[in-house]
Amino acid sequence: MATDRNARIVPVALAELVADADGPVIVCSQAGEVNTGGIDRFDAIADVLDAAREGRPDGAIWLHVDGAVGLWALASPRLRPRFAGIERADSWSTDAHKGLNTPYDCGIAITAHPAAHRRAMTLRADYLVDGEEDRHPIDWNPEMSRRARATAVYATIRALGRSGIVEMVERNVDMALRYAEKLAPHDGVEILNEVELNQVLVRFRDRGGDAAAHTPAVLQAVQDSGVAYPTGTMWEGEPAIRISVSNWMTTEADVDATVAALLDAHRRLG
Ligand SMILES: Cc1ncc(COP(=O)(O)O)c(C=O)c1O
Structure with a gap:
């Protein structure tokens, strides 16, 4: 459909x-x-x-x-x-x-x-x-x-309680928005979704415009780094990385460290 x-x-x-x-x-x-x-x-x-x-x-x-x-x-x-x-x-x-x-x-x-x-x-x-x-x-x-x-x-x-659930859910959404805001301005980075909840869908292109090899390479590097564990997906025929902010312990510092790890891999490998 x-x-x-x-x-x-x-x-x-x-x-x-x-x-x-x-x-x-x-x-x-x-x-x-x-x-x-x-x-x-x-x-x-x-x-x-x-x-x-x-x-x-x-x-x-x-x-x-x-x-x-x-x-x-x-x-x-x-x-x-x-x-x-x-x-x-x-x-x-x-x-x-x-x-x-x-x-x-x-x-x-x-x-x-x-x-x-x-x-x-x-x-x-x-x-x-x-x-x-x-x-x-x-x-x-x-x-x-x-x-x-x-x-x-x-x-x-x-x-x-209700307030605790609300706080946790909203914080995870805010962290997802933070990911999108911090990643979006960089060359070769594409935020593919409108952040409605806790999900961010992102693709990395190398200087030649390739995402097919580059996005999985960035993903692998970040997974290997131990900083965070985003997972991969296919989106409209090309690889992408899905970031799901789900854990109650995720802080702004965690987001910033993950963004840094993603951008570092992107620059190093691209
Ligand atoms: C959107 C969605 N629906 C259903 C499921 C399945 O739920 P469960 O793992 O509880 O069987 C999942 C993943 O687990 C999911 O992400």
Whole structure:
């Protein structure tokens, strides 16, 4: 599907695609695309889908928001307007082990249709206690047995509180903006995304204009330096580096040291 500079769904393209679909439709939108941090325009997408629902059976179209990277930013009054219309989705998912900094395995599903979710997740057998009247995890999760992952999530939320979460999320976004501001003015450096969240997508070209070899060489040098560990990606057919500011400990000094390491490798190798 056509997407814009920040990998956001182009609503007109979605309308065309959905018009051609004759079976059930699940639209996976994003709150924080992995390369760009792009946040889909949920209001526009929901408008397209509301129109497409006419004449189709109930439940034939489902709008999901993959908020693995970005959903915690909803807590921030400053960032929240970027998510306008997200409440119109049928389901959201997010990871506490990304923006919230809990240990791994803390994925969270949130849905406007709990009965459908329960039907999909539950399983029953004679030897299992029937949990109709109470809320039993077995009815809501893909696994039967699991450790108490929610404890880590709950403890983190209790410890940080709303204000702590907001502070952490906003700081990570500010650090991403700092990366973009510090890198952008330099020759041969291209900031490829509009920084909406904690992601910066950057490409380095050598003096001859090549990025295909130069960007991976810069990436390797910075990874080897031990200063920071950005990762690589392909963006519109050419290599790029994705910087994800996710850790609660990342400071301005860390950003500046990483920028220096990137620019040093860029100059040395380019
Ligand atoms: C955008 C996005 N969606 C979904 C996932 C998968 O989440 P999990 O690792 O919790 O399975 C990831 C990465 O982990 C992601 O970056």
